[in-house]
Amino acid sequence: MFLREHGRAIDADLARYYGLGLYALGTRRLTWGRLLSLLRFWPPESALARQLHGEAAEWGSTEHLLAAVVDLLAEANWQRAG
Numbered sequence: 001m002f003l004r005e006h007g008r009a010i011d012a013d014l015a016r017y018y019g020l021g022l023y024a025l026g027t028r029r030l031t032w033g034r035l036l037s038l039l040r041f042w043p044p045e046s047a048l049a050r051q052l053h054g055e056a057a058e059w060g061s062t063e064h065l066l067a068a069v070v071d072l073l074a075e076a077n078w079q080r081a082g
Contacts, residue, residue, distance in 0.1 A: 009047040010039075017043060 003010065007022060014020040014030075018038065024030035042048055049057035059067075 006048055006051055009051045013042065013046045013048055014038075017046070 003022075011022045014022065014024075020030050022030075025032070025035060039048075044057060044060055046057075
């Protein structure tokens with residue numbers, strides 16, 4: 001079910017990050033165990049992550065911290081100007 005539902009995103013990510021495709025699944029190049037291992041540590045900016053988590057997948061801890069800093073600086077500037 002998961003592979004049927006998200007197969008295109010997984011295939012795109014396999015090609016992008018590993019130079020593989022789902023066509024290789026079941027061969028020595030991409031066993032089911034290896035696919036499971038890759039899926040567990042999939043990059044957060046992957047097509048699969050975006051499909052599963054929407055826009056939230058595009059923001060990691062670095063982006064959240066930078067956004068907090070920008071918000072705090074804007075608030076401090078507003079306080080000084082007012």
